[in-house]
Amino acid sequence: MANFDNDLLNSPLLQLDFEQLDVLELVLGGLLDPCSIELSSIPQWAEIGEISPSKADGSKGVLLADPDGTALAVVNYRALDDGDKDSHEVIGVWPLAKPEHGSFRELRITSSLGSQPVVLFDQAPTPLDIQALRSRPSLPANTCFVLVCNSSGSRDPAHIDQIEQLQATAEIFEDVKVAHLVLPDSTSEHLAMERLSSHVVIDLRGFKDNAAATSQGVVFMFSGLSGSGKSTLARAVQQQIHQHLPQRAVLLDGDDIRRFISKGLGFSREDRETNVERIGWIAARISEVGGIALCAPIAPFHATRAAVRSMTTQVGRFYLIYVSTPLAVCEARDRKGLYAKARAGLVTDFTGIDSPYEEPVDADLILDLSVLDVQTATEQVIGLLRTQQTNL
Structure with a gap:
């Protein structure tokens, strides 16, 4: 216990509630200013102010104690001459004992x-x-x-x-x-x-609150060969977002867009680029209202990917995820049988066989799903959302 004169140690004792104790502790530790101690809010303050002994400078002292009655600190104060009898100014605070309240x-x-x-x-x-x-x-x-x-x-x-x-x-x-x-x-x-x-x-x-509060949406484009795992990854990312974030994510798969938005388009280079551009336009509208769009077309050509990046960055953030699973692995999977048809000449102008895939040089992430599991890849994509939140 610090050494104080008997008059001060005989000052009135006030037992604080738990929040007032938290204020006192941070004041004593220097994280808050002494003025954070709201003397006027302490019960019975007016009565104690009348009976506490005055010092030569006109100040008075009061002991602040925990609910058990242990005096933790001395507060030196004086009344302010502003017409309010409950208005006081804290001059100084000195510790007497270490607090013991609170868990951990x-x-x-x-x-x-x-x-x-x-x-x-x-x-x-x-x-x-x-x-x-x-x-x-x-x-x-x-x-x-x-x-x-x-x-x-x-x-x-x-x-x-x-x-x-x-x-x-x-x-x-x-x-x-x-x-x-x-x-x-x-x-x-x-x-x-x-x-x-x-x-x-x-x-x-506050990541959830910040993510909900921001009006800036996000577009993820997962680009890669057929069978690379881009749609599987996009679905896993969508699930993580729905489980842990307040925003909603819309999955725009290339095949789904062809059935409902791009019906009638063929598979020529021009038609494939048109399909990707339509996906980009829809994604931009989702991003414009603060949503998250997950696009999973093959998107083999740099110029079309750049066009989508340009239109989406006008209203939000854009991330290009290159799912770089090698052709041999994609062809071995061949869940739709498309590679077999392309090799047999039944499907022409097929990306990776008789039509090129231009590897991105501007990808924000490169994920080879022949060596990475989907969970690890998902964590890396979600990490981009973390980066976005930190930079807001």
Whole structure:
């Protein structure tokens, strides 16, 4: 306990509620200013203000205690001469004892972390969070996973589960610690986060809310040979989005578009390019209203892919995913029997056999599904959505 004169230690004692204790702790740790202590909101403040002893400078002191009556700090204050008898100015705050309230006390952050690298969460890690972390080359040494929550949330039974899930996630990675930062509902989150002074490796807070709030849509074009696995990958990505994000994703498969939008088109180069351009136009309309379009045509020609990129980037983001599964693997799969027909001359102008596939030089991702499983490839595509959210 700090050394104070007897008058101050004999000052009135106020027992704070849990949120007021959270404010006091962050003030003592330097993450909030002393003015964050709302003296006028403390029960019985007016009565205590009348009986607390005045100092030579006209200030008064009050002890702030936890619900058990343990004095945690001394607050020096004085009344403001503004006509409001309940208006007070905090002059200083000094600690007397360490707080003991709150769950996971040993993991609680109350002061600056310096330059320690942190990953920020506002809920238990989701599969998308874990995918985003795994997609990074590595985490810096001594990284700390920090769960940021408000005072009321920290007292919810679900908070225990969130911490335990965060600890389980940390065990997946090397040299990662876990902590939580409790921010009172009534205070400035921005100020506390600024004074935390950490190096934020990645901020995974509010990804769902941010994704829902942004009006910028996304177009993914999965381009590759027939049988490369592009439609399978697009469906897997769609499922992940629907499971973990509030946005909806529309799958625009080349064959489906031919049946309903491009009925009557043949398979000449001109007709194939027209089909891809129509897919691009529909995708742009989906993106324009904040949706996610997943396009899976063969799209063998660079000029047509560039045209789709141009029309879609006017209204949102565009990512070209080159599904680079080799021709031999695609032909061995031949689920539709098209390669066999092309080899037999029953189908002409078939991409990869007697019509070229121009490999993209501007792909955002290159995924060979003969060596990558669909889950790993899906994680990499979802990682692009994470990149988009971080850059918004």
